[in-house]
Amino acid sequence: MAAPLTDSNARSLGLLCVGRTSRQMVLNVLAIENPEVKVLHFQPGHLDTSWLHTVMNSAKSDQVKRQLQSMFEENRVLKAEAVAAAFLRYLASNEIESGSVVDARQVLRG
Template sequence: MSSSGGDLGRALCVVTGASRGFGRAVAVDLSRLVRPGSVLVLVARSVDDLRALQAELARPEAGGTGLTVKCVEADLAQTDGVERAVKASEEAAAAAEIEHMVLVNNAASLGDVSRCAQSFTRMAEVDSYLSFNVSSALCLTARLLQAFPRRPGLRRTVVNVSSLCAVQPYPTWVLYCSGKAARDMMFRVLAEEEPDIRVLSYAPGPLDTAMQTEARSTTADPKMKQMISDLFAQGRLLSCEESSAKLMKLLLEDKFTSGSHVDIYDV
């Protein structure tokens, strides 16, 4: 079911990791594709950056007229962080006649890429990574779907920001690859269980972000480190804005197979 008029309708859009990088670009693009009366909920651990984005989106020249923007400072690795994001979404949308709920699970971390898989012997360290990168995405998605259940006239779309690492193993990236692969399967299962929900795992490509800078400096595997460094040196990194535009195209056309993994280079 495609949206009419080239927009996403009067929507509640929840974006995690919205304070910078790809999440920020997605939030900006979504603000331009929703109708007046829509609500944009920005979730991240850095409230100052969220408020700066909120102020930017509120300017008339940014097209923010008629858009409610809510900032939520939350650590999604904690249950209370997930609940804070859900409560804020419910409250912000209470007075609006929402016809489309869009969740973009973007928040993620690289993890320790300076070590090989056999060095991860502390279960608490692995659990901590998976809590933020896997468990939080499932729990937030489940809670928001409960808060906005299936009803006539309501579309629901869930986006998982994925990676090539979900399908391709890379030495010393065991945490990141495992987390992305788990998330892809998690959302494939959701798509099978809930045919009325549009589910997409989108791999945004090699982006020019702080995470990419971290990867260039800390990756232990020499071949992997060289490959990442070459992307930067050769100017082959993509801007967050460029990749976000491709995601918006996918959402607007709404022709993807629900639950599928779509890479930016497939668009």
């Protein structure tokens, strides 16, 4: 799983940013060194999960809390079930370009 926090940063989420960036780099190197392995970075977007609610309610940064609250108010948070189903359809299509980043919104439209 990739995430916007792979190439940007956010207050209160430093360790998450480091972990996701590191994982993406390791997988990119794996793809280069092993052409027979397909690597896909799937960016699910912001999903309506208990984890996102926990971050929104307990982040140390008021800015992060406000951003997440506005995302819910503006219906920019996706349903996990819909994203999972779209992801499985994408995998079944076998159109994976190794090392690519696929955004859930493009798969949901697809």
